[in-house]
Amino acid sequence: MKWEEWKQFYERIVREMGYSVEDDRKSAELLRAILIENDNYIIKEELETIIMEKVYVFGAGPNLEDALKEYDFSDGTKIAADGATTALLEHQIIPDIVVTDLDGRIQDLIRASGRAIMVVHAHGDNMDKLPLVTNFPVVLGTCQTEPLDIIYNFGGFTDGDRAAFLAEELGAKEIILVGFDFSGLVGKWSKPWLKQHTTAWKEKRKKLSFAEELLRWLKDNGKAKITFL
8 A cells, every 4th residue: 555545544544533643753753763773674675575475464353362273374474463472472473573563562572573573663652662672673664654764654554454564565465364353352462451352442443443444445455365264
């Protein structure tokens, strides 16, 4: 998804969610400055080299654990969306890529970063967390406003659907979504403070609705075949 296509979604998201475009831009600029100073960033072309034709994108929905017990994912690139990283690590699965806005369990994100490439997203509400990227050896930066030189915007809103947009952008032929749930339940891995699966709160329901809409757009407009496990 190009910026011109994403802009129409972004403007509606900002309006309905009450976000600040100015803060989103400040966050993108801050992430860029931190990555340049720390010199641990990569560009998109470097990340493309590890993408296989089949990509599994792991969300943190309640059905994730059953899938991790039942299926083998060794035939594709594994992309974990933020909190799903914790579930994968619990099952001795190391993702190849982690897409995160630093909302998950930080100790698990740091642990995964020893082998995974971290795709870190900047938005107005996580500026205080962005210095955490200095703990990650390799980072690709993303944002939800206009892209900067080393800070990309491939489209997508939540960690899960952004991971799918990332896979599409990097050339995946088949994207399999694992642990995605739009029924109104939130998996216990979604937030560090959750102890069990829970009913989505108002803001989360809005986010899930946008994520579902964006995945439908990607399925209809992208090149990759998209299926739910």
